[in-house]
Amino acid sequence: MAECEYGTELMNPAEASGSIGTATEKARPPMFESRLREGLSGEARLFRDEPMARRTTWRVGGPADWLVEPAQEADLAWVVRVCREERVPLLVLGRGSNLLVTDAGFRGVVVALAHPLWQRVEVVGDRIRSGAGARLKAVACVARDAGLSGLEFLEGIPGSVGGALRMNAGAMGSCTFDVVELVRFMTMDGQVEERSAREMGARYRGCDGLRERIALGAVFRGRPAAREEIQERMRQYSERRWATQPAAPSAGCVFKNPEGLAAGRLLDELGCKGWREGGARVSEEHANFIVTEPGATASDVLRLMARLRSHVQVERGVNLEPEVQIVGEGAEAWVCWKGD
Ligand code: EPU
Numbered sequence: 001m002a003e004c005e006y007g008t009e010l011m012n013p014a015e016a017s018g019s020i021g022t023a024t025e026k027a028r029p030p031m032f033e034s035r036l037r038e039g040l041s042g043e044a045r046l047f048r049d050e051p052m053a054r055r056t057t058w059r060v061g062g063p064a065d066w067l068v069e070p071a072q073e074a075d076l077a078w079v080v081r082v083c084r085e086e087r088v089p090l091l092v093l094g095r096g097s098n099l100l101v102t103d104a105g106f107r108g109v110v111v112a113l114a115h116p117l118w119q120r121v122e123v124v125g126d127r128i129r130s131g132a133g134a135r136l137k138a139v140a141c142v143a144r145d146a147g148l149s150g151l152e153f154l155e156g157i158p159g160s161v162g163g164a165l166r167m168n169a170g171a172m173g174s175c176t177f178d179v180v181e182l183v184r185f186m187t188m189d190g191q192v193e194e195r196s197a198r199e200m201g202a203r204y205r206g207c208d209g210l211r212e213r214i215a216l217g218a219v220f221r222g223r224p225a226a227r228e229e230i231q232e233r234m235r236q237y238s239e240r241r242w243a244t245q246p247a248a249p250s251a252g253c254v255f256k257n258p259e260g261l262a263a264g265r266l267l268d269e270l271g272c273k274g275w276r277e278g279g280a281r282v283s284e285e286h287a288n289f290i291v292t293e294p295g296a297t298a299s300d301v302l303r304l305m306a307r308l309r310s311h312v313q314v315e316r317g318v319n320l321e322p323e324v325q326i327v328g329e330g331a332e333a334w335v336c337w338k339g340d
Contacts, residue, residue, distance in 0.1 A: 029088065039081075040068070040078060044115075046068050046069075052105065052110070052328075055112065060296050061101030063106075065109065069111075069113075071115045076111065079109060084188060088109055089107065091108065092162070093113075094159055097158040097252060098163060098323070099251065099324065102328030102331050103297050103328075118134070119133045119135075126223070128220040134161045136154040139151060140154040141155070143230070145227070148225070150178075150223050153172040153173075154179075156241045157170075161217065165200075177207070183197060184215070185216055205256055245286050248291035249292045253288040254290050254308075255321060256322070256323045268287040270312060272311065279295045280303075282304065
């Protein structure tokens with residue numbers, strides 16, 4: 001992903017790669033909402049028809065039927081249980097910086113770990129324990145203040161810890177799992193477990209161990225170093241990022257880098273910078289970024305992605321796989337890109 005300053009979010013979708021329900025269209029089982037509400041603590045928040053454009057960095061996308069902000073693990077376990085029993089799809093949102101929700105919206109429940117409980121970041125010796133809802137930038141800054149090096153690259157990723165774990169987000173030649181020691185997660189039975197990073201099946205821009213689980217937090221490991229040295233490295237990363245990536249609303253890199261190639265360079269060489277569909281445009285700064293203007297729609301972004309992808313296929317015979325997660329009603333047509 002790109003960087004904190006651009007805006008919000010990265011995601012941690014327990015469902016992006018497969019929901020835990022089969023409901024389609026208007027998935028609103030009778031009494032579902034009252035049942036959902038009755039098991040939540042007083043501090044949890046429940047929203048109806050929440051526009052996802054407000055909760056994603058691309059600022060496009062239709063409404064989620066419901067959005068829940070759990071205030072404790074028991075709230076989350078309740079949501080998981082009710083969705084499973086009522087066969088309603090569930091999506092766990094991080095900061096929405098790597099997520100495209102279709103214009104029709106998401107038929108089901110979106111969980112946002114926005115309550116302060118999930119944002120805690122604590123230093124314990126040369127380790128940092130963080131909740132899944134914390135911003136990566138916050139983790140990087142706490143590490144710097146504690147004189148712990150190695151986490152500087154996180155400063156430039158605009159996501160949450162949960163989303164970064166699920167995506168194994170990276171920047172500046174490092175990725176999240178390079179510095180993670182332990183992951184705390186919830187299973188789809190509502191059980192909470194902790195496992196060593198080694199056991200999580202992390203790979204380039206993915207983590208198999210979190211496909212069907214919800215990240216709750218992580219323990220990061222740093223190396224003691226001088227604060228000034230850490231600060232200087234963060235400054236250099238930030239400078240490099242601002243020089244090469246756009247500040248306009250985006251979702252970071254749109255496509256994964258194919259083996260041995262940089263998708264951005266490929267798209268640049270093929271003259272795609274400035275290509276446009278409605279309010280979505282290929283960034284002039286970095287060809288693997290699509291930026292949006294006010295009034296853009298998710299369909300604009302999807303149409304542009306489709307054009308780019310087929311152009312690269314025809315011209316170079318390379319299949320670009322989306323790095324961003326595509327969810328919502330009608331997403332199947334686009335998600336199938338992944339496997340073909
Ligand atoms: N390039 C071009 N034209 C462009 C863009 C890039 O020629 O329009 C060239 C660059 O000059 C460079 C090469 O392509 O030689 C690679 O570009 P860059 O250094 O920007 O890195 P990247 O591979 O495009 C990756 C991550 C980014 C991360 C940067 C910086 C992926 C898909 N992307 O980009 O992550 O911020 O490195 O560390 O792995 C993201 O995951 O969303 C993301 C933006």
